[in-house]
Amino acid sequence: MKIYHNLSDFNKLTNAIVTIGTFDGVHFGHQKIIKQLVAKAKADGGESVILTFFPHPRMIIDPENQDLKMISTINEKAEILKTLGVDHLIITPFTRDFSNQLPEDYIRNILVNTIGTKHIIIGYDHRFGKDRLGDLTDLKAAGLHFGFTVEEIMEQDIHDVAVSSSKIRQALLAGDVSLASDYLGYPFSIFGRVIKGDKIGRTIGFPTANIFVEETYKLIPGDGIYAVTVTMNIKDEEAKSDLTDTPPASNAQSSTFKGMAYIGQRPTINGMTRNIEVNIFDFNQEIYGQDIRMNFLKFLRHDVKFTGLEALTVQLQQDKENTLSYFNSLASE
Incomplete structure (x- = not known):
């Protein structure tokens, strides 16, 4: 084209x-x-x-x-x-x-x-x-x-x-990414660059990649936790996608990983700005400056304020289990 x-x-x-x-x-x-x-x-x-x-x-x-x-x-x-x-x-x-x-x-x-x-x-x-x-x-x-x-x-x-595009926008703003994907015929996605955050997620065992979306007119789904897949180019030949059996080539190849995304202002730590973050499962590489694509597959829960980081950690562990259960259900279909 x-x-x-x-x-x-x-x-x-x-x-x-x-x-x-x-x-x-x-x-x-x-x-x-x-x-x-x-x-x-x-x-x-x-x-x-x-x-x-x-x-x-x-x-x-x-x-x-x-x-x-x-x-x-x-x-x-x-x-x-x-x-x-x-x-x-x-x-x-x-x-x-x-x-x-x-x-x-x-x-x-x-x-x-x-x-x-x-x-x-x-x-x-x-x-x-x-x-x-x-x-x-x-x-x-x-x-x-x-x-x-x-x-x-x-x-x-x-x-x-x-x-209609209006119906899809309404679904996304409500967090209903499953309905939006049904209307679109493919998963709704966000493309952005990984930027440095305050690294609080690392201290509680859930490191996240913070995503910066350059296009300010791009619609961002409603606040909450989502099951997602993350696609990016991986240079390390040791790394491989957890959705495929084939490791990427050492000269950088697109790979896709499972994960859970967060959208919100992080009320538990009194956050002031709206963040887009993703915890990529079974992945520990530094990817600052990397462009990644997140496909939103399922809404898991709304954003809530917890009593502290300990309570948040317990919930995040449950979120991860729910996300993995979702992916397991897809595999068994």
């Missing part, structure tokens, strides 16, 4: 099969549209093109609203779209000027003159252009003039999937 970070970088195609949207999370509903796009491009001997936007349009139109967080970062979105067989991904910088284009200018300048659209697949409620005045009627009329066809994803088809 070729990725373009500006429309000016894209070379006009002779037979572009196009869809447009933010596709946050690339959930089951999105995947239905994208698979239809890819299949149409193959059937027509064309090339599939997704036109998406960054930042999310709502972040520009309503900048005072800081509550909107994204299920996927722009890089995570691109990774998923690549697996679906998309040929071209255009990531258009969304600005006030871009949003103020008249619908007819948007169609002519972008869809026709820049991309070379011959067929467009779009949702029943798609709106575009200044004040969101453009709609399917405008697209179909323009198609007759410019020579492209319009395929509408019917409302019933969308509703049959019974999933």
Whole structure:
């Protein structure tokens, strides 16, 4: 898949099969549209093109609203779209000027003159252009003039999937990562860098890697303890994944480990900031500065304040047992 970070970088195609949207999370509903796009491009001997936007349009139109967080970062979105067989991904910088284009200018300048659209697949409620005045009627009329066809994803088809990015965000904020994963079709994940913490976990037998997520717009699940898998590159040839029987090569290879993650302000020690930490099972290497990915599989419990570190340690041991029981149940399925 070729990725373009500006429309000016894209070379006009002779037979572009196009869809447009933010596709946050690339959930089951999105995947239905994208698979239809890819299949149409193959059937027509064309090339599939997704036109998406960054930042999310709502972040520009309503900048005072800081509550909107994204299920996927722009890089995570691109990774998923690549697996679906998309040929071209255009990531258009969304600005006030871009949003103020008249619908007819948007169609002519972008869809026709820049991309070379011959067929467009779009949702029943798609709106575009200044004040969101453009709609399917405008697209179909323009198609007759410019020579492209319009395929509408019917409302019933969308509703049959019974999933939306809003539902997924609500599930994640409530800690229901299992439901979110069902909607997405894959585990929700966080990608970040391991940074130094205060090392309190080491003193009670539960060392944690503190995760810094650079993208401030990335949605973080609700506070609590989660069963997770952790994927990272391991350089030590002695280390190996506890989910596979194959040790990684000495020149660094991706390995996956079981673990339990914590999200919260650490009320037992009167913490002041919200932390993302993970205790990686059967792992004792220094990984400061390492980029890791955490897949959230199951919510275990809410964050609570304990009477002290001793009571916290007892609970963490129980959390670990519950996490291992969860993984054992997966293995027996």
